Amino acid sequence: MDDAAREAHISEIRSAVKALCARYGEEYWLELDGVRGYPTEFVRELTQAGFLTALIPEAYGGAGLGVLEAAAIMEEISRSGAHAGACHAQMYVMGSILRHGSEEQKRAYLPKIASGELRLQSFGVTEPTTGTDTTNLKTTATRVGDHYLINGQKVWISRVEHSDLMLVLARTTPRDKVARKTEGLSAFIVDLREAVGHGLDVRPIGAMINHHSCELFFTDLAVPAANLLGAEGRGFKVILDGMNAERILIASECVGDGRYFIDKAVAYANERIVFGRPIGQNQGVQFPIARCHTEIEAAALMVDKAARMFDAGRDCGAEANMAKMLASEASWRAGDVAMQTHGGFAFAREYHIERKFRETRLYQIAPISTNLILSFVGEHVLGMPRSF
Ligand SMILES: Cc1cc2nc3c(=O)[nH]c(=O)nc-3n(C[C@H](O)[C@H](O)[C@H](O)COP(=O)(O)OP(=O)(O)OC[C@H]3O[C@@H](n4cnc5c(N)ncnc54)[C@H](O)[C@@H]3O)c2cc1C
Numbered sequence: 207m208d209d210a211a212r213e214a215h216i217s218e219i220r221s222a223v224k225a226l227c228a229r230y231g232e233e234y235w236l237e238l239d240g241v242r243g244y245p246t247e248f249v250r251e252l253t254q255a256g257f258l259t260a261l262i263p264e265a266y267g268g269a270g271l272g273v274l275e276a277a278a279i280m281e282e283i284s285r286s287g288a289h290a291g292a293c294h295a296q297m298y299v300m301g302s303i304l305r306h307g308s309e310e311q312k313r314a315y316l317p318k319i320a321s322g323e324l325r326l327q328s329f330g331v332t333e334p335t336t337g338t339d340t341t342n343l344k345t346t347a348t349r350v351g352d353h354y355l356i357n358g359q360k361v362w363i364s365r366v367e368h369s370d371l372m373l374v375l376a377r378t379t380p381r382d383k384v385a386r387k388t389e390g391l392s393a394f395i396v397d398l399r400e401a402v403g404h405g406l407d408v409r410p411i412g413a414m415i416n417h418h419s420c421e422l423f424f425t426d427l428a429v430p431a432a433n434l435l436g437a438e439g440r441g442f443k444v445i446l447d448g449m450n451a452e453r454i455l456i457a458s459e460c461v462g463d464g465r466y467f468i469d470k471a472v473a474y475a476n477e478r479i480v481f482g483r484p485i486g487q488n489q490g491v492q493f494p495i496a497r498c499h500t501e502i503e504a505a506a507l508m509v510d511k512a513a514r515m516f517d518a519g520r521d522c523g524a525e526a527n528m529a530k531m532l533a534s535e536a537s538w539r540a541g542d543v544a545m546q547t548h549g550g551f552a553f554a555r556e557y558h559i560e561r562k563f564r565e566t567r568l569y570q571i572a573p574i575s576t577n578l579i580l581s582f583v584g585e586h587v588l589g590m591p592r593s594f
Contacts, residue, residue: 216278223257223279227286232558235288239416239561244368249293252283253322258296261451262304266316272517273451277458277509284462285469287558289565291417294459295327295365298452299373302393306436306444315371315395327365328372328398330422331445334361338578339594340375341387341442345424347376347394349438353428354378354394356405360422362572366408367418372396375441384439393441395433404428415564449574450516453526456569457509460533463566464502467537467544470559471495475547491547498540505533524587531579534569541566 207215230248238245252258260276262268269275276297283290296319303315303326318324336342345358356376366372372395379390402408405427411419436444472495475486485491512525541563545552552559570576584590 212274216275219257219275220278220282222255223282224286226251226255226257227283227288230288232287236555236558236561239289240555242410242416242418244365244418245288245292246368248288249325249327249368250322252293253296258293259300259320261297262300262316262320266304266312267320268316272513273454274510274513274517276451277454277513280455281458281462281465284459285465286462287466287562289416289561290459290462291415291565291568292365292368293327294455295329296325297455298448299326299329301448301451302373302435302444303395305447306393311395311432311435319371324371325369326371326373327369328363330360330363330366330372330374330396332360332362334359334421338575340445341391342381343375343377343391345374345376347378347392347429349378349431352431354392354431354434356394356396356424356427356429358424360424362411362419363422364417364419366398366402366420366422367410370397370399372398372401373435373445375445378438378441388442390439391441392438393435393444394429395435396427396429397433401427401429415568417568450512450522450526452573453530454509454512454516454522456573457505457512457526457529457533460530460537460566460569461502461506461509463562464498464505464533464537464540466562467540467559467566468495468499468502471498471540471544471547474551478549485547494543495547498536498543501536502533502540505529505536508532524583527574527579527582530569530574531576534566535576537566538570 256269257279259268260271260279264270280290280294300319303311319326333343347354347356374394374396375391377390378392381387384390405425407423409421411421413419475491476484478485508529512522512529515522515525544559545563548557548559551557585592
């Protein structure tokens with residue numbers, strides 16, 4: 207497909223996603239937010255329409271599109287006022303199976319994920335005692351016959367209650383027995399339908415946003431050895447390889463959030479009359495919105511660059527990280543300006559601004575915090591000394 211045809215296709219995708227989202231509307235998300243509800247119907251429809259399976263190759267039943275198209279999908283979902291965090295993981299967690307799975311695993315999982323029969327929405331890495339220091343994680347997986355027994359604890363693992371499969375990272379060789387700290391970790395596909403209540407205890411966390419995050423407790427959870435993803439001891443690479451796509455897609459959600467806030471702020475600034483004129487006529491109200499628009503457009507360019515590099519098979523670690531940082535900070539500032547523009551009404555739940563404001567704040571912390579991105583750029587892009 208040449209560039210013009212690709213742009214036209216992306217434009218069609220954007221319109222279709224927008225139309226699908228419009229059928230749900232912001233009240234749907236407001237209601238779910240109030241009761242920790244999950245958008246089951248929305249996710250199902252998005253999957254069946256082929257949007258959530260955009261990155262699965264056609265040979266495995268997916269749409270076989272690129273990250274550029276996937277980013278446009280996530281952006282439109284966020285821009286509509288929806289909380290894309292409810293569904294985004296399926297897009298990039300699947301990539302670990304695609305890149306590191308055996309042919310048997312790919313055939314077993316990918317077509318079912320593409321059809322919606324299996325949901326792969328969960329990704330278990332973070333632990334309470336080690337946080338960002340991933341290679342120091344304490345959860346272990348010990349080979350016993352044709353199974354591994356997993357023991358340990360995870361925290362903030364999202365959508366476990368609404369997924370059939372979860373990718374889990376655990377240590378198979380103690381850290382003091384490997385040459386490098388990134389070795390000795392392994393990735394597993396856990397079938398949640400069998401695991402929950404049989405070695406896996408799931409406890410929801412009360413949180414600031416409706417992200418369906420949970421604490422997980424593993425007690426001798428038996429996982430078939432056939433569910434090891436990639437080689438034993440090489441799981442860190444399995445996880446790492448999925449991160450560029452994850453960063454780009456999260457960044458595109460932030461661009462969507464930012465555009466949402468700007469749409470809302472502009473509309474309100476034009477219609478709200480105080481002192482006999484629209485508040486947007488005051489440059490003190492107008493300029494912050496214009497500045498945020500400028501920042502979001504700049505971040506969108508970096509997202510676009512990173513996505514095109516990813517699709518061309520080029521190393522895009524720096525661009526993916528920078529896109530995520532720029533977009534998450536720009537969307538947060540746009541949220542803050544939308545709050546300020548709406549005055550007291552920003553606090554009214556029915557205006558939706560406060561919900562989106564809470565939601566977009568996450569992306570400066572998860573899936574990776576801004577400091578860790580700056581550390582990556584400082585060390586790997588600019589060649590300054592390693593700090594940890
Ligand atoms: C709503 C939500 C959903 C999540 N979903 C998932 C999920 O589905 N799966 C999953 O595995 N995880 C998930 N997470 C976890 C998320 O990835 C982590 O919270 C995040 O990576 C940060 O880890 P931490 O909270 O342990 O912070 P910590 O590692 O304790 O860090 C705390 C702060 O210190 C800073 N910091 C730490 N070390 C350094 C350093 N060396 N230099 C400079 N600054 C440093 C960090 O940048 C951060 O700001 C989720 C988190 C949230 C809040």
